[in-house]
Amino acid sequence: MAEILVLGAGMVGVSTALALQARGHEVVMIDRTAPGRETSYGNAGLIQTEAVEPYAMPLAPGALLQIAMGRGYDVKWNVSGLLSQAQAVLTYARNSLPAAHKRASQTWGKLIRQSTERHGPLIAAAGADNIIRRDGYIEIHRTPAKMDKARKVAERFLTEFGVEATLMDGKQLARLEPSIKIEVEGATHWSDSWNCADPGGLVAAYATLFQKRGGRVVVGDAGDLHRAGKGWKADEAEGEHAVIALGPWSPMLLARYALKVPMVYKRGYHKHYHMETPPNHPIADFGNSVVLSPMRRGLRIATAAELTPHPRLSPPQLKHGEKAAQELFHIGAPVEAEPWTGRRPCMPDMLPVVGRVPDHENLWAHFGHGHQGFTLGPVTAEILADEMDGGQGWAELQPMRLKR
Ligand SMILES: Cc1cc2nc3c(=O)[nH]c(=O)nc-3n(C[C@H](O)[C@H](O)[C@H](O)COP(=O)(O)OP(=O)(O)OC[C@H]3O[C@@H](n4cnc5c(N)ncnc54)[C@H](O)[C@@H]3O)c2cc1C
Known part of the structure; x- marks a missing residue:
C-alpha cells in the first residue's frame, strides 16, 4: 500500500502528488482519464500573479x-x-x-x-x-x-x-x-x-515528472473510495492517507462522508x-x-x-x-x-479547501480553487503537504469551516 493516494489528476491533484513526493512520501494518483484532461485542460492558461x-x-x-x-x-x-x-x-x-x-x-x-515561484521549478x-x-x-x-x-x-x-x-x-x-x-x-x-500555450499539456508534463520520480498513476474510478483497513482504496489504488483533489467533482464524493460542500x-x-x-x-x-x-x-x-x-x-x-x-x-x-x-x-467564501477532513482519519481535502486553480495548484499543494507532515496548515483554508 502506498503512503498517500491522491484522487484526481488535474493541476491540483498532480501538484499535490509532486509536493508530497518531494517530501519523500510514496504516492499513487488515480484519475478516470489521463492527467489534465478536464478543467485544467480548458482554462485560459494564465498563471496569474496579478489576480x-x-x-x-x-x-x-x-x-x-x-x-x-x-x-x-x-x-x-x-x-x-x-x-x-x-x-x-x-x-x-x-x-x-x-x-x-x-x-x-x-x-x-x-x-x-507565490504562484510563479512555485510553478517555476516544476516547469523547469x-x-x-x-x-x-x-x-x-x-x-x-x-x-x-x-x-x-x-x-x-x-x-x-x-x-x-x-x-x-x-x-x-x-x-x-x-x-x-x-x-x-x-x-x-x-x-x-x-x-x-x-x-501557457497548452494548459492540459503542462499538467501532463507535471504528471510525467511525477512518474519519472517513481510515482504511480492509475486509471480508475475515484468515486469508489472506501476504507481498506486503516487506509483507503479506490479501484486498484490504495494508500494509508487519501487526498480528495477532484475539482468540481469533490463535493459529490465528500457527500458520502457526511460533509456537505456548498459549491x-x-x-x-x-x-x-x-x-x-x-x-x-x-x-x-x-x-x-x-x-x-x-x-x-x-x-x-x-x-x-x-x-x-x-x-x-x-x-x-x-x-x-x-x-x-x-x-x-x-x-x-x-x-x-x-x-x-x-x-x-x-467556494462561496472564495477560498480553496485545503486540509484535514473532519471526523475521518487520514482523509484530506484539496479543491475549490475557483477562477485560479491552474495558477494556485502548486501553491496550495505545498501548504497541504506541510500540514500532512505535521505542520499547522492555514486556518482560513481548513475543511472544518464547512461544518459550522
Ligand atoms: C473557461 C475557464 C477559464 C479558466 N481560466 C483560468 C486561468 O486562466 N488561470 C487559472 O489559474 N485558472 C483558470 N480557470 C480555473 C481552473 O481551470 C480551475 O480552477 C482548475 O483547473 C481546477 O483544477 P482541479 O485540479 O481542481 O480540477 P480538474 O482539472 O477538473 O481535475 C479534477 C480531476 O478529477 C478527475 N475525476 C473527477 N471525478 C473522478 C472520478 N470519479 N474518478 C476518477 N477521477 C475523477 C477528473 O478526471 C479530473 O482530472 C479557468 C476555468 C475555466 C472553466
Whole structure:
C-alpha cells in the first residue's frame, strides 16, 4: 500500500502528488482519464500573479439587473442552474460585499503572489519551458471611464500587493500588439504574470515528472473510495492517507462522508480559431467577458461564467466572444466543431479547501480553487503537504469551516 493516494489528476491533484513526493512520501494518483484532461485542460492558461483578489460577484444595481434580465455576458444563468446551487450563490454574493471580499483577498493575495515561484521549478524539471511565456498578459480597455478605473486598480494593486503593471494608451498597445486591427482606448499590461500555450499539456508534463520520480498513476474510478483497513482504496489504488483533489467533482464524493460542500459551479466554454498572426500575449477583453489566448491549437476564446448544469452546444457567451475577437483580429475558421466546456469549482467564501477532513482519519481535502486553480495548484499543494507532515496548515483554508 502506498503512503498517500491522491484522487484526481488535474493541476491540483498532480501538484499535490509532486509536493508530497518531494517530501519523500510514496504516492499513487488515480484519475478516470489521463492527467489534465478536464478543467485544467480548458482554462485560459494564465498563471496569474496579478489576480490578488478572488472574483467577486458583480453587485452594483445596474450589473445585477443586467444579469437578472439575461443581458450582458459576464454571468449567464438559467432557472435549474440557479435553483440547484441557490444557497451557495447567495453566500457567494454576501461574500462579494466589500468587507468580506477584503478579508478573503488578504488570504487569496498571499497565495496568488507565490504562484510563479512555485510553478517555476516544476516547469523547469518537467522540461515544459517551450509552452510557457513569462511576459504577462494584456487587459484592454475600450472607454476612457474603463481606463480611469484601470489606473486606480493598478495603483491599488501595486501599493497593497506589490503587483507590477504597465498602463498604455491605444498607440502604445498597437506597437506591442500589431495584430490588433482597431485602436482601443488603452490597456494594462500585467507584466509579471505568466501564460501557457497548452494548459492540459503542462499538467501532463507535471504528471510525467511525477512518474519519472517513481510515482504511480492509475486509471480508475475515484468515486469508489472506501476504507481498506486503516487506509483507503479506490479501484486498484490504495494508500494509508487519501487526498480528495477532484475539482468540481469533490463535493459529490465528500457527500458520502457526511460533509456537505456548498459549491458554485461556474461553467465556462472555449473554442480555438485558426489565426495566421496571433497576438504576442493573451488579450483579456473583460468588457466583452472573454480572454483570447494564443495557444498551440489556435486562438483560444474562453468565456466567463454560466450557472447551468447542462452545457449548450452553441453558447451565447462564446458567440459574443467570437464577435469581439473578430472586431479585434483577423481570425480564421474554428478548429473544432463543438466548444469545450467545464466548471470552475468556486467556494462561496472564495477560498480553496485545503486540509484535514473532519471526523475521518487520514482523509484530506484539496479543491475549490475557483477562477485560479491552474495558477494556485502548486501553491496550495505545498501548504497541504506541510500540514500532512505535521505542520499547522492555514486556518482560513481548513475543511472544518464547512461544518459550522
Ligand atoms: C473557461 C475557464 C477559464 C479558466 N481560466 C483560468 C486561468 O486562466 N488561470 C487559472 O489559474 N485558472 C483558470 N480557470 C480555473 C481552473 O481551470 C480551475 O480552477 C482548475 O483547473 C481546477 O483544477 P482541479 O485540479 O481542481 O480540477 P480538474 O482539472 O477538473 O481535475 C479534477 C480531476 O478529477 C478527475 N475525476 C473527477 N471525478 C473522478 C472520478 N470519479 N474518478 C476518477 N477521477 C475523477 C477528473 O478526471 C479530473 O482530472 C479557468 C476555468 C475555466 C472553466
